[in-house]
Amino acid sequence: MRQILNVLRFLALITIVPLTCLAASTQDAATLPELQGAFRLPEKNGWTYVHLQGTPHQIGFQNGYLLAPEIDDMLKVVMLEAQHDYKKDWAFFRDAAQNMMWPHIEQEYRDELQGIADGVKAHGVDLDVYDIVALNAFEEVPDYYVPWLNKQNKSAKNPKLAAPGNCSAFIATGGMTKDHQIVIAHNNWTSYLAGERWVVILDIQPEHGNRILMDGFPGVIASDDDFGVNSAGMMITETTITQFEGWDPNGKPEFMRARKALQYSNSIDDYARIIKEGNNGGYANDWLIGDRKTGEIAYLELGLKNTPLWRTKDGYFVSSNFARDPKVIKEETTFDPNNASSSPNARHARWEELMKEAKGKIDVSMAEQFLSDHLDTFDKTAYFGPKQANERSLCGHVDTSSRGVKEWAWDAYNPGGAVQGKAADSAMAAKMSFVARAGHPCGADFLAEPFLEHHPEYSWQKPLLRDMKAGPWTLFASGQKQ
Numbered sequence: 001m002r003q004i005l006n007v008l009r010f011l012a013l014i015t016i017v018p019l020t021c022l023a024a025s026t027q028d029a030a031t032l033p034e035l036q037g038a039f040r041l042p043e044k045n046g047w048t049y050v051h052l053q054g055t056p057h058q059i060g061f062q063n064g065y066l067l068a069p070e071i072d073d074m075l076k077v078v079m080l081e082a083q084h085d086y087k088k089d090w091a092f093f094r095d096a097a098q099n100m101m102w103p104h105i106e107q108e109y110r111d112e113l114q115g116i117a118d119g120v121k122a123h124g125v126d127l128d129v130y131d132i133v134a135l136n137a138f139e140e141v142p143d144y145y146v147p148w149l150n151k152q153n154k155s156a157k158n159p160k161l162a163a164p165g166n167c168s169a170f171i172a173t174g175g176m177t178k179d180h181q182i183v184i185a186h187n188n189w190t191s192y193l194a195g196e197r198w199v200v201i202l203d204i205q206p207e208h209g210n211r212i213l214m215d216g217f218p219g220v221i222a223s224d225d226d227f228g229v230n231s232a233g234m235m236i237t238e239t240t241i242t243q244f245e246g247w248d249p250n251g252k253p254e255f256m257r258a259r260k261a262l263q264y265s266n267s268i269d270d271y272a273r274i275i276k277e278g279n280n281g282g283y284a285n286d287w288l289i290g291d292r293k294t295g296e297i298a299y300l301e302l303g304l305k306n307t308p309l310w311r312t313k314d315g316y317f318v319s320s321n322f323a324r325d326p327k328v329i330k331e332e333t334t335f336d337p338n339n340a341s342s343s344p345n346a347r348h349a350r351w352e353e354l355m356k357e358a359k360g361k362i363d364v365s366m367a368e369q370f371l372s373d374h375l376d377t378f379d380k381t382a383y384f385g386p387k388q389a390n391e392r393s394l395c396g397h398v399d400t401s402s403r404g405v406k407e408w409a410w411d412a413y414n415p416g417g418a419v420q421g422k423a424a425d426s427a428m429a430a431k432m433s434f435v436a437r438a439g440h441p442c443g444a445d446f447l448a449e450p451f452l453e454h455h456p457e458y459s460w461q462k463p464l465l466r467d468m469k470a471g472p473w474t475l476f477a478s479g480q481k482q
């Protein structure tokens with residue numbers, strides 16, 4: 001009888017091996033002490049949720065181990081874009097990571113980054129810590145450090161680069177919202193190549209500081225499109241300052257400051273202080289910050305020379321890649337605030353319309369609608385429906401636009417735009433939760449094959465460009481088990 005059972009077990013093993021590869025690695029994982037307490041949930045509506053806990057090295061190791069195949073895949077995307085858009089091979093970015101970033105990274109985050117590299121390696125992917133640092137710095141090195149470097153080494157061969165415009169966002173409180181508490185929402189604008197992979201929910205329980213729930217892409221220590229809540233009641237997001245120029249080679253990397261601010265801030269003042277400390281000018285953003293404990297919200301325009309802060313307990317701040325402060329605009333950008341046809345200004349106008357109409361009624365379901373909005377304030381004949389959305393709608397679809405976005409050097413029909421959305425109110429933040437939707441926040445699907453047929457100029461993306469299908473709005477919470 002035992003023999004028969006053994007034979008049956010053997011046969012069962014042979015037949016289910018291909019299906020149990022993941023289960024086997026999960027089983028191995030349980031035996032690695034670094035992975036104690038960490039887990040990865042099955043994909044849900046396009047999102048992959050990971051829980052990380054422990055020392056900085058443990059958190060990193062868990063991130064690297066649990067997401068190793070996705071980190072490997074994301075790195076290929078970043079390398080492809082680096083080669084195509086910046087005309088630089090990966091060695092350049094690794095070198096910048098080692099010599100420009102690493103010396104300014106604090107020990108806690110060095111340990112975490114090293115942990116990611118170790119975890120990825122333990123899962124059979126051959127990357128090292130400088131690959132991981134370069135991955136984390138994929139916004140600030142190419143779009144801020146490289147233009148600064150090019151300015152110093154003028155060459156006709158340098159590609160035209162401009163700081164990107166990523167995202168549409170708002171935060172509102174007091175008389176603006178239905179329950180007079182805070183509502184915050186954000187959609188992430190990026191290439192569909194990267195954006196379709198920007199679907200990780202990170203629940204981080206660090207040894208020190210506050211617990212964090214944020215979205216992100218595989219292998220990062222900060223959200224990078226920056227939407228998150230912490231256990232001290234902070235609710236944060238940002239959009240990028242279009243056409244920003246500035247870099248301090250002695251500053252601390254933005255991705256580290258952003259992570260540190262979310263982990264260690266207990267107030268708006270904390271957040272502003274931490275993110276400004278060692279400012280390197282990289283990935284310069286307009287930060288929307290809320291504190292659910294007080295109901296107060298703030299807007300920090302984080303230039304390198306100028307860092308104005310506005311705050312209120314009764315009002316709103318909208319953001320769509322426009323600089324707001326005249327000194328920031330004049331001294332640190334080439335942005336034109338008066339061109340109503342540009343994507344940042346057209347979306348700014350739409351945000352103002354929506355805030356006016358929605359005063360006193362804003363809640364999370366309304367925030368979801370805002371993030372899906374397709375109205376073009378500059379050309380109101382282009383209206384409604386996913387096909388008509390373009391680079392001027394809050395839910396960006398630049399792949400439909402013959403204009404592209406010249407402010408951040410996106411050519412006509414660039415396959416990029418709003419790639420996912422998140423929203424939360426104070427009650428959700430109190431439970432360490434938010435809602436998120438993978439893909440265009442309006443629910444439209446992007447399909448790679450027909451796009452590439454119509455736009456062979458983007459065939460360089462073919463090896464890695466995938467369909468970006470939208471999922472439903474889905475609630476995620478710290479500590480969830482399924």
Ligand SMILES: [Zn+2]
Nearest residue numbers: 389395440442
């Ligand atoms: Zn849309």
